[in-house]
Amino acid sequence: MAGNSGGPWGGGGNNGSGGGDDRDRPTGGRRPGPQGDGPQIPEIDELMNKGREQLRVLMGGGGGNQGGQGGGGGGDGFRVTRGMVGLIAGAAVVLWGLSSFYTVRPEEQSVELFLGEFSSIGNPGLNFAPWPVVTYEILPVTSEQIIEIGAGRTGTEAGLMLTGDENIVDIDFQVVWNISDPARYLFNLADPPSSIAAVSESAMREIIAQSNLAPILNRDRGPIADRLQELIQNTLDSYDSGVNIIRVNFDRADPPERVIAAFRDVQDAEQERDRFQNEADAYANRVLAEARGEAAQLLEQAEAYRARVVNEAEGEASRFLAVLEEYAQAPEVTRKRLYLETMEQVLGGVDIILLDESENGGGSGVVPYLPLNEIRRTPPPAAAAPAAGGSN
Numbered sequence: 505m506a507g508n509s510g511g512p513w514g515g516g517g518n519n520g521s522g523g524g525d526d527r528d529r530p531t532g533g534r535r536p537g538p539q540g541d542g543p544q545i546p547e548i549d550e551l552m553n554k555g556r557e558q559l560r561v562l563m564g565g566g567g568g569n570q571g572g573q574g575g576g577g578g579g580d581g582f583r584v585t586r587g588m589v590g591l592i593a594g595a596a597v598v599l600w601g602l603s604s605f606y607t608v609r610p611e612e613q614s615v616e617l618f619l620g621e622f623s624s625i626g627n628p629g630l631n632f633a634p635w636p637v638v639t640y641e642i643l644p645v646t647s648e649q650i651i652e653i654g655a656g657r658t659g660t661e662a663g664l665m666l667t668g669d670e671n672i673v674d675i676d677f678q679v680v681w682n683i684s685d686p687a688r689y690l691f692n693l694a695d696p697p698s699s700i701a702a703v704s705e706s707a708m709r710e711i712i713a714q715s716n717l718a719p720i721l722n723r724d725r726g727p728i729a730d731r732l733q734e735l736i737q738n739t740l741d742s743y744d745s746g747v748n749i750i751r752v753n754f755d756r757a758d759p760p761e762r763v764i765a766a767f768r769d770v771q772d773a774e775q776e777r778d779r780f781q782n783e784a785d786a787y788a789n790r791v792l793a794e795a796r797g798e799a800a801q802l803l804e805q806a807e808a809y810r811a812r813v814v815n816e817a818e819g820e821a822s823r824f825l826a827v828l829e830e831y832a833q834a835p836e837v838t839r840k841r842l843y844l845e846t847m848e849q850v851l852g853g854v855d856i857i858l859l860d861e862s863e864n865g866g867g868s869g870v871v872p873y874l875p876l877n878e879i880r881r882t883p884p885p886a887a888a889a890p891a892a893g894g895s896n
Contacts, residue, residue: 606631611646615686622687641690645683648750651701652678653708664760665709671717674760677729678753679704679736688746700740700747707735720757729754 607630608614614626617639626640654663654676663675681700683689693699711728712720720728733752740747759767831838 600635606640606642608642611644612642613645613683613686614640614642615690616640622691625686641686643683643686643689645686648680648682649697650678650680651697651704652676653701653705654756662705665712667712667717667720668714669716672760672763673712673717673720674756674758675708675712675754676756677704677708677732678755680750680753681747682750683746684748685746688744690746692744692746696745696747699743699745700736703739704732704736704752707732707739711735725754725757 606614606626608626608628610628612628614631615622616626616631619637626642631640654674663677665673665675667673679700689696711731715724715728729752732754733749736752737749740749758764827838827842
């Protein structure tokens with residue numbers, strides 16, 4: 505230990521005495537390690553001094569004299585150099601370029617403003633707007649945006665609407681839109697989403713107020729959605745809003761939850777009434793058709809009877825005139841023929857009995873007359889059976 509000169513601190517040694525005080529040695533800005541040996545850690549003050557010195561040199565100041573003062577040195581003061589000016593100018597140009605050049609995606613469009621007023625529409629790709637004279641605003645023009653209105657979607661009472669027949673209906677619907685004109689969209693509407701929502705709700709209330717409840721719940725959702733889209737678009741066009749309504753999704757139309765049970769009972773009663781009405785109409789139609797058929801049949805029968813009677817009368821009249829002509833030509837013959845025809849008609853259906861009377865009064869008595877047509881008649885089966893049994 506007698507020959508140790510103090511290691512890396514550059515101290516002057518103890519001249520063999522071995523009892524020198526380390527605090528009297530110059531440290532040179534370094535801290536001794538444990539037990540005075542090993543790698544040494546530089547002081548924070550030394551690092552800060554070096555950083556300030558390098559910054560001074562970069563900014564144009566003179567470097568310190570580190571040789572004779574143990575790391576200390578005096579500067580020549582701050583002064584602006586060409587390098588400093590060039591560095592500042594380059595940084596300013598870079599910042600200006602970053603603020604002036606911008607990129608527009610294919611689904612977007614930009615609106616450029618010259619001193620706060622509309623200048624032009626930027627195309628997709630790289631665009632240049634010299635800041636701060638020209639500024640820009642990038643808007644998504646092709647992407648679909650959705651506004652939801654209704655108690656089921658927003659949790660508010662915006663979907664409760666009054667129908668034309670004084671009923672309340674709970675409606676949920678969506679309005680799908682995009683931007684058709686970015687300049688009008690930016691300058692003519694202060695809050696476009698809120699404006700579109702207000703116009704949509706107002707248009708739906710107008711349509712519902714002109715409709716009855718039953719068609720809204722059953723069959724008129726498609727026509728209502730088409731009419732709603734047209735009404736919203738016309739209203740926004742009157743504002744020069746630059747908004748295009750793509751479609752309207754009419755999702756739900758129900759009675760309010762507090763009255764839905766009673767409403768279902770009313771619907772069931774209406775359906776029952778309609779069923780009875782249909783049955784009554786069917787019965788009335790059937791009975792009416794039968795009555796009309798019977799009336800037509802009676803009319804046909806009366807017409808046939810009239811025609812038959814008229815024809816018979818005309819035939820009798822014609823026959824009488826023919827007989828009259830024959831009688832005028834041969835009265836005796838005609839009179840006799842009429843007598844015979846009349847007797848034939850009178851005696852044709854009468855049973856005839858002949859009485860045989862001789863000159864001397866000894867006749868055989870009553871002789872029945874059997875017409876020839878009675879012989880051709882066959883006996884009935886019930887009368888033929890006993891006759892067959894009696895012969896045995």
